Amino acid sequence: MTPSIAKVDFIAVPTQDSARARAFYVDTLGLRPDPSSQYEVWVGDTCFGIWEPAALGMPFAPQKNAHIALHVADVAEARAELEAKGVPFQGDTLDTGVCHMALFTDPDGNDLMLHCRYAPPREAAAA
Numbered sequence: 502m503t504p505s506i507a508k509v510d511f512i513a514v515p516t517q518d519s520a521r522a523r524a525f526y527v528d529t530l531g532l533r534p535d536p537s538s539q540y541e542v543w544v545g546d547t548c549f550g551i552w553e554p555a556a557l558g559m560p561f562a563p564q565k566n567a568h569i570a571l572h573v574a575d576v577a578e579a580r581a582e583l584e585a586k587g588v589p590f591q592g593d594t595l596d597t598g599v600c601h602m603a604l605f606t607d608p609d610g611n612d613l614m615l616h617c618r619y620a621p622p623r624e625a626a627a628a
Contacts, residue, residue: 511541511548512569516609517561522551525608529586530571544571563610568602570616576601579615 516522519540526532526542526549535541540551554561573579576594580603584590591604600618607613 509547511550514549514551514607514611515554515561515563516551516607516611517553517555518609519551519553521608526551529583529588561609563606563612565610565612568604568612568614570602570614573615573617576603576615576617579603583615 514522514526523534523540523542527534532542532544532549535543535548542549542551580590580594583605588605591606595602595604599620600616603615605613605615
């Protein structure tokens with residue numbers, strides 16, 4: 502029997518400096534701080550839990566190649582706003598034919614992206 506998984510409860514965001522990470526997610530990206538937890542921030546109904554692996558005796562390693570897709574209404578506009586705040590992006594904004602994506606990292610090197618779907622998903626080809 503497989504477990505009945507209903508949702509994602511939180512995304513763990515590893516850092517070497519919790520205060521710096523919180524400032525980036527709240528002040529730079531504009532995520533909503535949790536009123537009862539200093540190191541939790543929210544995107545809609547999804548919690549980002551900022552944690553320091555070293556505090557638990559674990560080595561730090563940034564999350565790579567699993568970009569957290571942060572929905573924005575306009576990727577070009579949001580990218581320009583973040584670039585004005587000093588956030589560097591990796592390459593040009595991508596256009597997949599159904600969405601725009603702009604890749605960047607947080608101060609610890611965790612992979613993130615700005616994302617906006619502008620077309621419905623492609624229908625599977627008839628068999």
